[in-house]
Structure formats: C-alpha cells, structure tokens
Amino acid sequence: MRWTPQGLAEAAGGRLRRAGTRAIAGAFIDSRTPRAEGLFVPIVAARDGHDFIAAAHAAGASATLIAAGRPLPEGELTVVEVDDTLAGLSALGRSARAGISGPVVTISGSNGKTTTRAFVQAAVGAGFDPVLCTRGNFNNHLGLPLTLVDAPHEPAAAVLELGMSAPGENDHLASVAAPTVHVITSIALEHLEFMGSLAAIAAAEAEPIAHLRPRADGGEAALLVVPGDEPSLLPHLPPRADASPRVLRFGDPKAALGGPLDIEILAVEVGPRTRAVLGLRSAGGVERLEISLRTFGAHNARNAAAAIAVARHLGLPLPAVVEALEAVEPVGDRGRLRELGGHLIIADCYNANPGSMVAALDSLALLRAGRRGPLIAVLGDMLELGPDEAELHAEIGRRAAALGIDALLGVGPRSAHTVTAARAAGLGDVAWLELDAVDEAVAWLGARLPPDQAGGAALFKASRGVRLERVVDGLAETR
Structure with a gap:
C-alpha cells in the first residue's frame, strides 16, 4: 500500500502531526528489519516500540505512527497520531483490503494451512495477477495487516492465512481480511492448553464464516470450502440450501457426511511425489482429475482438493491450475x-x-x-x-x-x-x-x-x- 501523508492519516483513523516529503509504502514493526520508505508502527508490548522510532528512521523509515500523548519525534518523518498504534495498524489493513476488488481467500484450520495457502496462491495465480499472499508466518493480529499493506501494492487478488491459539482471534483477523472465499483445512486437537476441547477448536476455526462477503467487483458469490468428512464442523455450517455463502466440500467420499462431496479424493499414492486422483462432482457427473504433487503425504491431496474447489468457484482453467499446483514446492520443513x-x-x-x-x-x-x-x-x-x-x-x-x-x-x-x-x-x-x-x-x-x-x-x-x-x-x- 502506498500513502500520501494525509492519506495515511485517514487510513489509520488518526491525525496528521507532521507531513514529510518522502514516499510512504508498506509498513514494519521491528526497527531491526526495516523497509525502505516504509511506515514504522511502534507496538507497545514487552517493550515500547516508541523507544525505537529514531532507530527506524535511521534505518530508512519515511513515516511513523505514534500513540496519543506521545512527543513528536525528531527528523523529517511523516508522523500520524492515533489513539492506539495496534488499532491503527488494523485500520490500515482494513483500508488496504478495501482496495482489493478481486477475490480475497482466507485459510484457517488445525493442520495444513501454510501448504494450502501455497496451493491456493498457485491456483488463483492461474487467473489473477498479481496475487498478494501471506509471507512466512505473518498470520496473526500483527502479520495480517502488515501483509495487506505490503507489496504488491495493487493486487488483483489475495490469499491470507489466519492463525489462532485462542477463541476470538480468527474472528478479529477475518474482520480485517473481509474474505470472499474462506477455506477450513481440518479440525484437530491443537492449542488445547488454551482451547480446551475439539468443539471449541471447531468453533474458532469457523469464526471467519460470519465475515464472508461477495466480491466488490460483482464477481462470484461468497464461498466456503470445508472438509465434508468432519463432524465437528457441522454445527457451524450454513444450510446447504442457503445461497450465501456457497459451500463446497472436499474429502474422502467413504467418510462423507450429509451427502456427496463436491471434490472427492478417490485414490492417493505416496512416494517421492504424492499422486492423487480427485473426483470433481457436477450436475453432469464426476470428472476424474489426476495430480502429482511435490509435497509429501496423503494429507496433501486434501490440501490440493481445497485449492481445486477455490479454482472451480472462480472459473479458472483446470489444466493451468493443475500445472501450477504440481509446481508448488514444500514450504520450509513441511513435508x-x-x-x-x-x-x-x-x-x-x-x-x-x-x-x-x-x-x-x-x-x-x-x-x-x-x-x-x-x-x-x-x-x-x-x-x-x-x-x-x-x-x-x-x-x-x-x-x-x-x-x-x-x-x-x-x-x-x-x-x-x-x-x-x-x-x-x-x-x-x-x-x-x-x-x-x-x-x-x-x-x-x-x-x-x-x-x-x-x-x-x-x-x-x-x-x-x-x-x-x-x-x-x-x-x-x-x-
């Protein structure tokens, strides 16, 4: 995202204290990893980020937020005062999201989020360019808005990972991301120290459903992609007859709940490449689709099936999508x-x-x-x-x-x-x-x-x- 000084103040919901002369693009929160001409957002946590504004400026920042009542920092920085810097960062994320007219896909779930994010990014890239995507583990209340204001600054679409360890976190993240498509990868025992039960985990991973909305450019209706063999999700799903959001279900057809799946995993062969046969159900029957993945494990057939569901909803050409999925490398040490x-x-x-x-x-x-x-x-x-x-x-x-x-x-x-x-x-x-x-x-x-x-x-x-x-x-x- 690029801002003028006044535009930055408006997007952050703050007051322009000083207008600098340098361009402002992107944002960062750690003065040790600056972004040239970026906005420094001082977060008050274990340490007070305001103490590092001078260091951020020296490292290349062209602007900073400050909390109300803080002194005006020295230098040629653009300075915007906000009531709370974390809330200001969230506001900037929402403003950047509002500028994306194409599909915005969010991904939650207990397992497979990052690999599914890579698959969905590849699939969406078969029809949209450029695609903004979560970097690394930037999937929390800080990382999500930082991703939204990052390059590419005028994305045609976005794919955003949502990470949670407590109830309500996904709800906040989805309120910032305002997805047009949401994918739930899986429900499993995770963060039990904070979540308590599988039912609570399912409820938390389903929180983004309430924030689904149709595309602003008049494109497809809102879409929810879910594992159709996961009983803990059933209480959180809209009725299948409900037109919004549309629901596409993937998984093992032998374990399907509540009727046939939209994307069936018919066969998986595990080796140096994971080979899967998927069944794509439509009014005309079931179309078989074979795919060979570089990521190890039968579970990655499920992640790929979720990406195929997104691609079908967006009307993307399946041969190009399959080619893109087969080129995806494992993300870090994930298989x-x-x-x-x-x-x-x-x-x-x-x-x-x-x-x-x-x-x-x-x-x-x-x-x-x-x-x-x-x-x-x-x-x-x-x-x-x-x-x-x-x-x-x-x-x-x-x-x-x-x-x-x-x-x-x-x-x-x-x-x-x-x-x-x-x-x-x-x-x-x-x-x-x-x-x-x-x-x-x-x-x-x-x-x-x-x-x-x-x-x-x-x-x-x-x-x-x-x-x-x-x-x-x-x-x-x-x-």
Missing part, C-alpha cells in the same frame, strides 16, 4: 523430501499436533510398498496440549506400532510417553533422547540407515520448539 545415502528423508519439523502426527505416520506407512529398507519415525514433543498431553503422546506411540513402523526415536520429555506406549504395543526397536542430544540421535539413525543398504525412509516430526531439523542437518553432514 520436504531429501535423499541421503539412498534413503528417503521426510523433514516435517515445523509443527505438530496429534492430527498431523497421525497423518504423517500414516503416509510413512504407505511407503512400505515402494521401499525395501526400514521405515523409521523420529518424533519429538507436541506442545500446548494441556493436561492430556501424556495420553495424547502415548496414542501416537500406539499408532506407530499398529502401522508396523520398524523403529521409533522419541526426542524431548513429552515424547517419552510416545516411546513407552510404542514399546508396550509391540514396537521393539525404540529409543528416547533428550532435546539437545543431536549427536546421539544422528548416531542412532546412522546405525539403522547405513549408506550401503539403501531403500529406507525416516520421518522427522515435532513441534517447532523441538528444532528437530538439527537432527536432519546432522545426519546430512555424515553422508
């Missing part, structure tokens, strides 16, 4: 594949909860048909699960044993419950290590994945705080 010494390494170290752990283990087990070596799970702690964390970790161990995983290494104090339960359920080759025992973990893996006996596969999965990628990197250094 990234590597070959090390003839063994397949699956780095899924960015986040974890019971639902995503089960999905990853299920996909690891599906590799059995195509791999002659051992299947190994390196599982770290799942965080923020509240008082039931011991049993939830134990369930993962039992799942690994039931799937016939050959060996399991637990990393971190909570994963001791995973290892104990796996051993009790009959998985013989198990071990447990402390969080920082990286060298020991690498040695344990090296003994089970020798370079002269290729064909094994190892899954690395944990919450971000475990930093399990250290073990992946350590193993790579030995090959």
Whole structure:
C-alpha cells in the first residue's frame, strides 16, 4: 500500500502531526528489519516500540505512527497520531483490503494451512495477477495487516492465512481480511492448553464464516470450502440450501457426511511425489482429475482438493491450475523430501499436533510398498496440549506400532510417553533422547540407515520448539 501523508492519516483513523516529503509504502514493526520508505508502527508490548522510532528512521523509515500523548519525534518523518498504534495498524489493513476488488481467500484450520495457502496462491495465480499472499508466518493480529499493506501494492487478488491459539482471534483477523472465499483445512486437537476441547477448536476455526462477503467487483458469490468428512464442523455450517455463502466440500467420499462431496479424493499414492486422483462432482457427473504433487503425504491431496474447489468457484482453467499446483514446492520443513545415502528423508519439523502426527505416520506407512529398507519415525514433543498431553503422546506411540513402523526415536520429555506406549504395543526397536542430544540421535539413525543398504525412509516430526531439523542437518553432514 502506498500513502500520501494525509492519506495515511485517514487510513489509520488518526491525525496528521507532521507531513514529510518522502514516499510512504508498506509498513514494519521491528526497527531491526526495516523497509525502505516504509511506515514504522511502534507496538507497545514487552517493550515500547516508541523507544525505537529514531532507530527506524535511521534505518530508512519515511513515516511513523505514534500513540496519543506521545512527543513528536525528531527528523523529517511523516508522523500520524492515533489513539492506539495496534488499532491503527488494523485500520490500515482494513483500508488496504478495501482496495482489493478481486477475490480475497482466507485459510484457517488445525493442520495444513501454510501448504494450502501455497496451493491456493498457485491456483488463483492461474487467473489473477498479481496475487498478494501471506509471507512466512505473518498470520496473526500483527502479520495480517502488515501483509495487506505490503507489496504488491495493487493486487488483483489475495490469499491470507489466519492463525489462532485462542477463541476470538480468527474472528478479529477475518474482520480485517473481509474474505470472499474462506477455506477450513481440518479440525484437530491443537492449542488445547488454551482451547480446551475439539468443539471449541471447531468453533474458532469457523469464526471467519460470519465475515464472508461477495466480491466488490460483482464477481462470484461468497464461498466456503470445508472438509465434508468432519463432524465437528457441522454445527457451524450454513444450510446447504442457503445461497450465501456457497459451500463446497472436499474429502474422502467413504467418510462423507450429509451427502456427496463436491471434490472427492478417490485414490492417493505416496512416494517421492504424492499422486492423487480427485473426483470433481457436477450436475453432469464426476470428472476424474489426476495430480502429482511435490509435497509429501496423503494429507496433501486434501490440501490440493481445497485449492481445486477455490479454482472451480472462480472459473479458472483446470489444466493451468493443475500445472501450477504440481509446481508448488514444500514450504520450509513441511513435508520436504531429501535423499541421503539412498534413503528417503521426510523433514516435517515445523509443527505438530496429534492430527498431523497421525497423518504423517500414516503416509510413512504407505511407503512400505515402494521401499525395501526400514521405515523409521523420529518424533519429538507436541506442545500446548494441556493436561492430556501424556495420553495424547502415548496414542501416537500406539499408532506407530499398529502401522508396523520398524523403529521409533522419541526426542524431548513429552515424547517419552510416545516411546513407552510404542514399546508396550509391540514396537521393539525404540529409543528416547533428550532435546539437545543431536549427536546421539544422528548416531542412532546412522546405525539403522547405513549408506550401503539403501531403500529406507525416516520421518522427522515435532513441534517447532523441538528444532528437530538439527537432527536432519546432522545426519546430512555424515553422508
């Protein structure tokens, strides 16, 4: 977003205290990572951002917000006074959103948000240019408005990820984003320390539905894309006969609730590429669509199905959409594949909860048909699960044993419950290590994945705080 000094004041709902002479484009909140000619927004939290206005100016800022009653900073900065700087940032996000006449897609859910965001961005890009998209993990009350005011400054469409850890957060984010399309990827146990129950999680992930609206340019009606095999979402969905929002459902047809799905996942083959056969239902029947994804795991067929639903609603050409989806690379360590010494390494170290752990283990087990070596799970702690964390970790161990995983290494104090339960359920080759025992973990893996006996596969999965990628990197250094 680009502003004049007066335009910035109006968009922020504030008062222009001083008009500078430099252009203003985009915004930032950390003086250590400035944006040239950007707006510095001083947030008052553990530290008072007003103390860093001078540093932000020296680093290239051309404008700043200040809270009411604060002294006018020195320099040639444009200065806009607002009642509250965080509220001012949200107002700027809403103003930038109002300037997007094309589709605005928001994405919530317990698992798969970031990969689905990448898929939807690729799909929407087949018909709209440029597409504004969430950067990195900018999916909260600060990151969302910062994304909206960022380049490209005149987007034809936007794809925005919404992240929550408490009730009401998605409601606020969606009030800023004002989506024309909303995607719910999944409902699973997450942030139980703050959420309390699966029902509360489903209600929170469904909060954006109330903010859906048709496109301002007179395009398509509002759309809601949801997993059609998720019972906890049913109380939050509009009646299927209701014309607004339109509802498209995806998922496993054998588990469908309340009638046929719009996008069916008919078959999935897991390997170096995830191959899926989707069924696209219409009045004329079911059209089969085959897709080959670079992202690992059967669960990514569901994420791709959600993106296909968005593309169909927008009337985008499916051949171009499929080509775009097949080119999407894993985002960070979310199902990234590597070959090390003839063994397949699956780095899924960015986040974890019971639902995503089960999905990853299920996909690891599906590799059995195509791999002659051992299947190994390196599982770290799942965080923020509240008082039931011991049993939830134990369930993962039992799942690994039931799937016939050959060996399991637990990393971190909570994963001791995973290892104990796996051993009790009959998985013989198990071990447990402390969080920082990286060298020991690498040695344990090296003994089970020798370079002269290729064909094994190892899954690395944990919450971000475990930093399990250290073990992946350590193993790579030995090959």
